[in-house]
Amino acid sequence: MELIEIKNIFEREKVGKEVYFRGWVYRRRIIGNKIFLVVRDANGIVQVVIKDPKLVEKIQPIQIEGSLAVKGIVHEDKRAPGGYEVEAKEIEVFDYGKPFPLRGREEPDTIQKYRHLWIRSRWFSATQKIKHSLLKNLREWYVKDGWFEVFPPILVGNACEETTTLFEVKYFDQKAYLSQSAQLYLEALIFSLGKVFSLTPSFRAEKSRTRRHLHEYWHFEIEAAWYTMEDLMKVTEESLKYAIGKTIEERKDEFEIIKEKTGRNIEELKAIIEKPWRVITYKQAIDILKSKGMNIDHGSDLGADEERVLTLQFDTPVFVIEYPRKLKAFYMFDKDENVVKNFDLLAPEGYGEIVGGSEREWRLDILEKKIKEWNLDKLKVKIGDEEISAYEWYLDLRRFGSVPHSGMGLGVERLLMWVCKLEHIRDALPFPRLREGWLYP
Ligand code: 4AD
Numbered sequence: 001m002e003l004i005e006i007k008n009i010f011e012r013e014k015v016g017k018e019v020y021f022r023g024w025v026y027r028r029r030i031i032g033n034k035i036f037l038v039v040r041d042a043n044g045i046v047q048v049v050i051k052d053p054k055l056v057e058k059i060q061p062i063q064i065e066g067s068l069a070v071k072g073i074v075h076e077d078k079r080a081p082g083g084y085e086v087e088a089k090e091i092e093v094f095d096y097g098k099p100f101p102l103r104g105r106e107e108p109d110t111i112q113k114y115r116h117l118w119i120r121s122r123w124f125s126a127t128q129k130i131k132h133s134l135l136k137n138l139r140e141w142y143v144k145d146g147w148f149e150v151f152p153p154i155l156v157g158n159a160c161e162e163t164t165t166l167f168e169v170k171y172f173d174q175k176a177y178l179s180q181s182a183q184l185y186l187e188a189l190i191f192s193l194g195k196v197f198s199l200t201p202s203f204r205a206e207k208s209r210t211r212r213h214l215h216e217y218w219h220f221e222i223e224a225a226w227y228t229m230e231d232l233m234k235v236t237e238e239s240l241k242y243a244i245g246k247t248i249e250e251r252k253d254e255f256e257i258i259k260e261k262t263g264r265n266i267e268e269l270k271a272i273i274e275k276p277w278r279v280i281t282y283k284q285a286i287d288i289l290k291s292k293g294m295n296i297d298h299g300s301d302l303g304a305d306e307e308r309v310l311t312l313q314f315d316t317p318v319f320v321i322e323y324p325r326k327l328k329a330f331y332m333f334d335k336d337e338n339v340v341k342n343f344d345l346l347a348p349e350g351y352g353e354i355v356g357g358s359e360r361e362w363r364l365d366i367l368e369k370k371i372k373e374w375n376l377d378k379l380k381v382k383i384g385d386e387e388i389s390a391y392e393w394y395l396d397l398r399r400f401g402s403v404p405h406s407g408m409g410l411g412v413e414r415l416l417m418w419v420c421k422l423e424h425i426r427d428a429l430p431f432p433r434l435r436e437g438w439l440y441p
């Protein structure tokens with residue numbers, strides 16, 4: 001008999017027919033001399049009723065998450081989830097299972113210990129399917145718009161962002177680092193490919209523990225020759241609106257499950273992607289924060305608290321542009337002696353930064369000065385017996401046909417956190433890397 005997926009049981013023409021499917025026990029109840037199982041697979045759940053005394057005796061010891069294959073007849077039943085029930089005729093048990101250690105109300109420590117099992121929960125699975133769709137749709141937008149996907153290295157000899165958050169690794173007899181961003185390599189690729197994007201892990205040895213920082217996260221980055229900041233903001237907004245809009249259409253069932261858990265309503269998201277997104281300068285942002293009673297001065301960075309207060313003033317994501325150059329990375333284009341041509345895109349409802357982007361400093365003399373000013377000329381690499389600056393190759397990009405260009409990086413877990421209204425970034429990925437002890441599992 002043909003095996004089917006559980007979601008395909010719920011068809012009118014299946015009523016009265018025999019079906020054959022496999023899965024795991026999601027719930028079990030014994031009522032009188034019957035057993036009711038709710039069985040799940042990757043995409044559905046169905047109620048199975050067991051009445052035959054021999055089968056009841058056989059299935060009685062099965063635990064939550066026990067694995068089995070069921071052959072049975074489909075009946076309509078208003079009380080069953082989805083309105084259908086399967087009356088079991090034959091059951092093959094693959095694993096009866098030990099008593100399942102998770103009930104759904106555990107403390108974070110217990111969840112961490114059993115995280116490899118916890119990730120089977122329906123709402124977490126729903127978040128991962130939404131993530132899958134968001135990335136598929138983002139890729140789709142960029143591919144349709146003529147961008148090439150590229151594959152930069154993770155083991156690198158330079159720092160893209162602050163040297164204080166570098167993870168150092170031994171690379172034979174040299175020091176190497178885990179990549180903080182693919183950006184510098186994407187910049188090298190635009191001269192031949194024009195517009196490129198990549199999806200890679202990025203690593204940050206952040207000192208602070210917060211709800212929105214991971215030590216390893218997935219980074220979706222783009223870079224394009226000839227692009228100005230305005231071009232960059234336009235594609236960032238359009239591609240995100242497309243990806244979120246299409247994901248809402250494709251993942252209605254998953255958003256229903258998420259809604260029960262976090263209260264995320266897709267109508268809120270739809271409203272946000274239908275409006276033009278706001279643009280304010282860093283200067284205006286500080287003035288708004290001061291007027292809301294925040295203790296912050298011009299020149300200070302926006303932390304999670306400031307970003308939360310700021311985003312609560314707007315009903316769309318907001319691009320905050322032109323930060324003081326001292327607050328930002330060395331590679332950003334100096335608009336004047338005070339500010340750079342950059343943006344941070346802050347997600348609404350308190351979430352804050354999900355994207356950082358900028359026009360790049362493409363003038364050789366200014367870039368050389370900034371590398372010294374940021375103290376990055378200290379980073380050296382060996383080529384044979386020669387030791388050279390780890391940024392020499394990056395400066396070469398400004399020596400051989402330099403052009404204006406721009407790019408951005410999107411934190412995938414940050415995006416998902418906002419889209420699903422999650423409280424903590426650890427729930428946006430199966431195996432988060434956080435402080436102490438989070439190498440398990
Ligand atoms: O703002 P960041 O540091 O910018 C860059 O790395 C640029 N080189 C990107 C580029 O222009 N190609 O990081 C970009 C985004 C942030 O907006 C945030 O969403 C995410 O990466 N991010 C983190 N996500 C989780 N945990 C962390 N510790 C993160 N640090 C940055």
Ligand code: MG
Nearest residue numbers: 344353355356
């Ligand atoms: Mg940033």
